[in-house]
Amino acid sequence: MFGPLVVKPGSSRKNKTGSWRTELTPKFLKKNCTGCKLCMSVCPEGCIIEGSEKNQLACDYEYCKGCGACAVVCPKGDIIMVKESKEEAK
Numbered sequence: 122m123f124g125p126l127v128v129k130p131g132s133s134r135k136n137k138t139g140s141w142r143t144e145l146t147p148k149f150l151k152k153n154c155t156g157c158k159l160c161m162s163v164c165p166e167g168c169i170i171e172g173s174e175k176n177q178l179a180c181d182y183e184y185c186k187g188c189g190a191c192a193v194v195c196p197k198g199d200i201i202m203v204k205e206s207k208e209e210a211k
């Protein structure tokens with residue numbers, strides 16, 4: 122049964138951090154990244170994931186809350202915070 126997992130209607134939407142994200146979302150430019158992983162180490166959600174190449178980092182938007190810490194610490198300015206449109210979020 123699913124009953125114990127969802128106490129109130131709609132509450133399951135709060136389980137993923139991304140559902141209460143700010144309007145901003147990080148965009149990984151993948152241009153100057155050196156693979157220092159500083160962004161990964163400061164992300165409070167641990168949602169930045171490595172790709173196959175050193176400069177192919179990305180984040181799991183299901184869990185990112187848009188705090189912007191990754192963009193602040195990136196020494197290469199390779200992460201920018203962009204406004205997320207409703208269409209893109211779907």
Ligand code: SF4
Nearest residue numbers: 164185186188189191
């Ligand atoms: S904006 Fe915050 S939560 Fe999202 S990936 Fe960057 S550090 Fe992590």
Ligand code: SF4
Nearest residue numbers: 154155157158160195
């Ligand atoms: S902090 Fe910037 S340079 Fe370092 S791994 Fe993250 S995106 Fe790449």
